[in-house]
Amino acid sequence: MPYKSFVLPAIGVVVLVLGFMLFGGLGDNLVYYLTPAEAVAQRADFPDAERFRLGGLVQEGTLQETDGGVFFVVTDGDKSIDVVHTGAPPQLFQEGIGVVVEGSWSADHFESDTLIVKHDEEYISEEDGNYVPPADASG
Numbered sequence: 001m002p003y004k005s006f007v008l009p010a011i012g013v014v015v016l017v018l019g020f021m022l023f024g025g026l027g028d029n030l031v032y033y034l035t036p037a038e039a040v041a042q043r044a045d046f047p048d049a050e051r052f053r054l055g056g057l058v059q060e061g062t063l064q065e066t067d068g069g070v071f072f073v074v075t076d077g078d079k080s081i082d083v084v085h086t087g088a089p090p091q092l093f094q095e096g097i098g099v100v101v102e103g104s105w106s107a108d109h110f111e112s113d114t115l116i117v118k119h120d121e122e123y124i125s126e127e128d129g130n131y132v133p134p135a136d137a138s139g
Contacts, residue, residue, distance in 0.1 A: 033100050034054055035079075036075055036081045037076050037079040046105055048104060049106075051103065054074060055101075056098070057074065057097065057098055058098075059072070059074070059095070060095045068087070069087050071084050071085075074101065083101055083109065083110045083111075084106075085101060086112070090115060092117045093115065099117055102114035102115075
């Protein structure tokens with residue numbers, strides 16, 4: 001009897017500790033982003049210089065190179081936000097793709113220092129007949 005009264009609670013404690021270690025800290029590591037509509041609606045919750053992530057599509061016809069990076073507009077089909085990104089954009093960055101930018105509001109636009117492009121996982125080689133080079137590719 002004493003053996004069972006010790007083992008069952010011990011197993012329960014081990015399961016709880018393992019569960020907390022695996023899933024308890026997960027909430028701190030999840031990173032969410034706001035769509036442009038959410039960012040505009042929650043503008044008061046994110047004053048200038050308060051960092052957050054913004055995700056959406058790069059609007060066609062808005063991409064412009066600047067001295068220190070790029071300017072473009074992120075949209076979710078409902079709202080659009082001007083983005084000034086400082087630094088070199090990733091190689092796959094182009095108009096019409098999904099992006100997540102990290103930064104903060106600065107007056108009426110979003111200033112970003114981190115830009116993550118979303119792309120599909122399908123690789124198509126140049127030898128494959130379906131390969132289409134990026135619009136700005138040279139060579």
